[in-house]
Amino acid sequence: MKVFETHSAEETTQLGRQLAQEIKPGAVVLLRGDLGAGKTTLIKGVAEGFQAASADDVTSPTFTLIHEYRGPEVSLYHIDLYRIDTQRELDTLALDDLMDAKSILLIEWGEKFERFVRERNAEIAIEHLGGDHRRISFSQEN
Numbered sequence: 001m002k003v004f005e006t007h008s009a010e011e012t013t014q015l016g017r018q019l020a021q022e023i024k025p026g027a028v029v030l031l032r033g034d035l036g037a038g039k040t041t042l043i044k045g046v047a048e049g050f051q052a053a054s055a056d057d058v059t060s061p062t063f064t065l066i067h068e069y070r071g072p073e074v075s076l077y078h079i080d081l082y083r084i085d086t087q088r089e090l091d092t093l094a095l096d097d098l099m100d101a102k103s104i105l106l107i108e109w110g111e112k113f114e115r116f117v118r119e120r121n122a123e124i125a126i127e128h129l130g131g132d133h134r135r136i137s138f139s140q141e142n
């Protein structure tokens with residue numbers, strides 16, 4: 001596990017660009033942390049790292065639930081399960097159809113469903129340390 005600390009949103013986005021170099025195509029990545037921790041902010045950088053979107057184009061899929069960003073090598077699917085509570089609701093998203101060797105799923109609130117905790121390939125956990133200070137840990141299975 002690698003642990004980082006950031007002191008601004010921009011630094012967290014920059015860390016996302018850096019972590020993009022370690023995330024492998026095909027991965028399911030869980031992003032954990034309270035509301036406002038910085039999950040979406042970090043994904044802005046991941047999307048830039050994969051040349052799939054610019055930071056400004058990455059917004060929270062809170063209502064739309066899934067945003068797709070297509071890069072030259074992989075498609076990123078940014079998913080927010082905050083408002084999804086039942087297996088039935090989850091099934092309507094058909095996330096299985098998005099899983100592919102050339103896609104990466106970045107899932108906020110994925111830990112609400114045991115399945116994603118089991119199947120995740122990498123996890124990014126963000127802790128709010130007060131003000132703009134965050135501790136961000138990255139772990140990945142080999």
Ligand SMILES: Nc1ncnc2c1ncn2[C@@H]1O[C@H](COP(=O)(O)OP(=O)(O)O)[C@@H](O)[C@H]1O
Pocket residue numbers: 006007008009010011012033034035036037038039040041042060108131132133134
């Ligand atoms: N170090 C930091 N890292 C990430 N976001 C930060 C940081 N400091 C302040 N912020 C602010 O916190 C908020 C994080 O929001 P967001 O990324 O949408 O969180 P989440 O997706 O976890 O709910 C943004 O308004 C961002 O500008």
Ligand SMILES: [Mg+2]
Pocket residue numbers: 039040041060080108
């Ligand atoms: Mg978010």
